[in-house]
Amino acid sequence: MFDKLVNYSLRNRMIVAVAALVLMFYGAFTLTQIPVDVFPDLNKPTVTLQAEAGGMAPEEVEQLITVPLETAMGGIPGVESIRSVSSVGLAFVYVTFDWKTDIYRARQMVGERLSTAREQLPAGVEHVGMGPVSSIMGEIMSVALPIDPAKISPMAVREYADFVIRPRLLTIPGVAQVVPIGGEVRQYQVQPDTARMSGLGVTIENIEDALKG
Template identity: 85%
Template sequence: MFDWLVHAALRNRLIVALAAVVLLIYGAFTLSRMPVDVFPDLNKPTVTVQAEAGGMAPEEVEQLITLPLETAMAGIPGVESIRSISSVGLAFVYVTFDWDTDIYRARQMVGERLAAAREQLPDGVDHVAMGPVSSIMGEIMSVALPIDPARVSPMTVREYADFVVRPRLLTIPRVAQVVPIGGEVRQYQVQPDTARMAALGIAIDDIASAVKGFSANTSGGFLELNAREYLIRNIGRTTRIEDLQRLPVAYRNGQSITLAQVARVAFAPAIKRGDAGYNGKPAVILGIQKQPDADTVKLTRRVEEALAGFGK
């Protein structure tokens, strides 16, 4: 067989040469279009489901959240294994599929099961969703925003990272996720004054009910007038701290008692569960993760171009 191939190639030198040139050109063309990565992606298609339930212990998270999610994911076609992590107020479920399973088809099947599993979860579960399409080798860049406390507050830098830098980077194709770490997250904090509450006869449930309904637009239906319908809306959405301070909590002797009379209301940073730094100084770090099939070199150039635009 080998001798026949050698003699056939010698008899048809021109055809063999042309075939070699065509293969060489095709190989060079394919090489120029192949994605470049630091390491090959050796992870099987995996869908991550995460849930947040602030205040729950790991045992409660495992029994009330993780177990129902694992049970709902079992039986999905193509699933090889299901792993989970339960911690304080957090649950992560990793659903791993066969190599030949399309990741987007896998996410569709997980999403269908997740919609049914939400009904079995207890009250107090703030967030249940799938993670972005990324891999363990997907973090391609870390961007640091240094914090100079003498010029700007850590809260302002974190807001700039959350609402300016992160949305811009997420618009770049093939960027899966941008995770900010560090700085201070702004919160509306209400700290009840028990002495004032007792003097005015205000219960903690009164404060909780009032704050729960704060800053929300509601609908009042329609008003029919002159053969036309008019939409009735109650515009209550606001972000001003003064509006929260003047929020009525209860009524005594025909007068309203505001939230500022029974509690300290102010903007304050959320409790930190981690921090970030750059060159020994505080900073906000943004971890940029790519999708599994993205070209690391080209995507890095696009991210650098986007970052350069912030300096203009």
């Protein structure tokens, strides 16, 4: 077979030369059409879930938040793997799909499961949602705000990070997400006096209704 191919090429040099030139010009044209990226995105479509629960230890976050979210995401068509990270007051769940899955279709399916999973999470869990569409190869920068407790409270620093620093960082081109961690989050607590409530005929349900407006 190889001998026949060589003999045919020797007898038809002009045809072989023309075919080689056509292939060469076609390759040069195709090379100019190939998209070039310094850091190409080689990651599979991934949807990131984030939940914040201030005051919970990593073990509590894993048992009460991470595991229910992972269970709810299981069985979604196209899911290849589910990974998670549990830390103090924060839970991250990474749902990875196969290459053929459209990222926006994947986010839609995850959002449907997430709406059901929210009902299984304990009270006090806030900001349960999906992260922005971004690559895992994106860089992560940690910024610390050192303070002197004698001059300023951790609560004031956290509010400054939430309402001043975070909005400004989100206006920078290329920044996909900013997550403040630490400090003290302002809370308003209602501590019922059961003795006076009993005398006035007020129940816990009445207080809850009044707080909800």
